[in-house]
Amino acid sequence: MDRVIIFDTSLRDGEQAPGFSMNTAEKLEMARQLARLNVDVIEAGFPISSDEDFEATREVARQVGTLEGAPIICGLSRVGLMDIDRCWEAVKYARRPRIHTFVATSDIHLKYKLRKSRAEILQASVEAVKHARSYCEDVEFSPEDASRSDFDYMCDVLSAVIEAGARTINIPDTVGYAIPREWGERIARIREKVRGMDKVVLSVHCHNDLGQAVANSVTGVMNGARQVECTINGIGERAGNASLEEVVMALHTRKDFFGVETGVRTEEIFKASRLLSHITGIHVQPNKAIVGENAFAHEAGIHQDGVLKEKLTYEIMRPEDIGRPSNKLVLGKHSGRHALAARLKDLGFDLAGSELDRAFKKFKDLADRKKEVFDEDLMSIVTDEATQGPETYGLEYLHVISGTGVVPSATVKLRRDDQVFQDSGVGDGPVDAVLAAMEAITGLKGRLLDYSLRSATSGKDAIGEVSMKIDFDGTVVSGRGSSTDVIEASARAYLSALNRVVQPVGQRMTEVGP
Ligand SMILES: [Zn+2]
Numbered sequence: 211m212d213r214v215i216i217f218d219t220s221l222r223d224g225e226q227a228p229g230f231s232m233n234t235a236e237k238l239e240m241a242r243q244l245a246r247l248n249v250d251v252i253e254a255g256f257p258i259s260s261d262e263d264f265e266a267t268r269e270v271a272r273q274v275g276t277l278e279g280a281p282i283i284c285g286l287s288r289v290g291l292m293d294i295d296r297c298w299e300a301v302k303y304a305r306r307p308r309i310h311t312f313v314a315t316s317d318i319h320l321k322y323k324l325r326k327s328r329a330e331i332l333q334a335s336v337e338a339v340k341h342a343r344s345y346c347e348d349v350e351f352s353p354e355d356a357s358r359s360d361f362d363y364m365c366d367v368l369s370a371v372i373e374a375g376a377r378t379i380n381i382p383d384t385v386g387y388a389i390p391r392e393w394g395e396r397i398a399r400i401r402e403k404v405r406g407m408d409k410v411v412l413s414v415h416c417h418n419d420l421g422q423a424v425a426n427s428v429t430g431v432m433n434g435a436r437q438v439e440c441t442i443n444g445i446g447e448r449a450g451n452a453s454l455e456e457v458v459m460a461l462h463t464r465k466d467f468f469g470v471e472t473g474v475r476t477e478e479i480f481k482a483s484r485l486l487s488h489i490t491g492i493h494v495q496p497n498k499a500i501v502g503e504n505a506f507a508h509e510a511g512i513h514q515d516g517v518l519k520e521k522l523t524y525e526i527m528r529p530e531d532i533g534r535p536s537n538k539l540v541l542g543k544h545s546g547r548h549a550l551a552a553r554l555k556d557l558g559f560d561l562a563g564s565e566l567d568r569a570f571k572k573f574k575d576l577a578d579r580k581k582e583v584f585d586e587d588l589m590s591i592v593t594d595e596a597t598q599g600p601e602t603y604g605l606e607y608l609h610v611i612s613g614t615g616v617v618p619s620a621t622v623k624l625r626r627d628d629q630v631f632q633d634s635g636v637g638d639g640p641v642d643a644v645l646a647a648m649e650a651i652t653g654l655k656g657r658l659l660d661y662s663l664r665s666a667t668s669g670k671d672a673i674g675e676v677s678m679k680i681d682f683d684g685t686v687v688s689g690r691g692s693s694t695d696v697i698e699a700s701a702r703a704y705l706s707a708l709n710r711v712v713q714p715v716g717q718r719m720t721e722v723g724p
Pocket of ligand 1: 223382384415723
């Protein structure tokens with residue numbers, strides 16, 4: 211059957227969006243899950259944009275791209291030759307590396323952003339592709355802002371880069387302006403008009419500004435595109451990118467209509483979605499297709515009756531198709547290390563040695579406080595553990611007094627290297643008091659931009675997950691923490707953000723890509 215290549219750009223286009231930035235450890239954790247999901251290509255980053263992005267891309271190539279059956283690891287690069295060198299330096303470790311180079315072809319970008327003529331841009335594109343091909347066979351080219359580019363000029367550029375050796379031609383709707391029928395016609399015309407298109411893969415990359423990203427992507431497939439660029443949970447600039455789970459499940463569920471297939475292991479979709487939410491602290495809306503809390507909940511009486519009588523009456527997909535857990539009790543107080551390791555393995559976390567020791571200790575602490583431990587609780591423990599960057603400050607002790615008629619106050623002890631520092635603070639609530647105490651110890655003053663609290667599971671004893679966005683003197687960082695005690699979770703979230711600031715990251719350039 212005809213195969214559509216699924217190109218995931220959660221770690222590049224998705225990660226660039228405000229509030230979704232991930233450190234290297236977080237990207238690695240996510241990349242491992244993308245490999246289990248069996249996407250065909252992981253776009254791991256934009257190496258020249260910052261040193262952190264370079265390092266993250268390189269580590270994904272080294273640690274995930276070298277695994278048996280690993281996806282292609284791709285890096286993004288502008289058409290500058292030095293950009294391409296830097297990109298190759300990062301992706302070259304993968305078994306199957308790809309260089310993805312792009313340049314804008316719309317007059318509006320040429321005039322205001324690049325200040326170059328059409329001929330200059332065509333020339334630069336050809337040279338870029340040739341240069342990339344001198345490093346590897348697998349080269350992708352994107353004309354940025356394709357939907358607003360002059361059609362004939364763009365086709366000339368595409369014909370020239372295919373001639374120069376590009377293997378994949380990606381057509382982005384960078385500003386999310388296209389409407390399905392028009393977009394489909396455009397893709398079909400590109401196929402007709404561009405010389406050599408029958409020898410390369412045609413790809414689509416759609417943004418969701420008008421809510422058409424998924425519709426445009428599958429319309430692209432109907433018109434001959436055989437690669438779709440998308441992200442988990444549809445994260446991305448502004449209104450986001452086409453959502454991977456929606457594209458994949460549409461193609462999968464309506465195979466009768468599209469007549470194509472993907473290599474994605476759909477049972478890994480739910481885990482990928484939840485892992486991304488855990489890492490970024492940003493959750494999908496309840497009515498989000500495929501992965502939202504209510505996506506499979508048949509609440510209305512008449513539907514429920516129908517579902518109970520015969521599932522297929524209303525269910526076009528089964529929850530197990532995307533790997534939704536049934537929220538069953540998995541582990542309790544008396545479960546041992548082996549049971550924990552086995553359950554974590556099922557969830558996709560292969561821990562051993564000291565990592566497993568730490569997770570087990572956290573699990574025991576949790577099981578003491580909470581009778582039943584669910585899959586979501588475990589994910590919460592482990593993703594925090596696996597993705598926390600280097601810890602400059604650690605929480606040693608926390609004591610909070612709060613209530614009606616008292617001034618909330620907190621005493622905190624933080625460990626830094628071998629030393630323990632203690633201070634206290636007061637505030638207009640217990641969280642404020644804890645943050646004041648931490649400020650007194652570290653001397654770092656943060657302005658809280660956003661605070662959210664969510665329970666990992668149902669039940670009064672559920673783990674609370676706190677996500678924060680904090681502005682430390684112009685550097686905005688996010689942090690998260692979890693505990694059955696929401697004040698402690700808040701303290702941990704603040705501390706994880708603070709630890710990111712004391713391990714400063716470099717500036718990222720403003721260029722964003724297709
Ligand atoms: Zn994009």
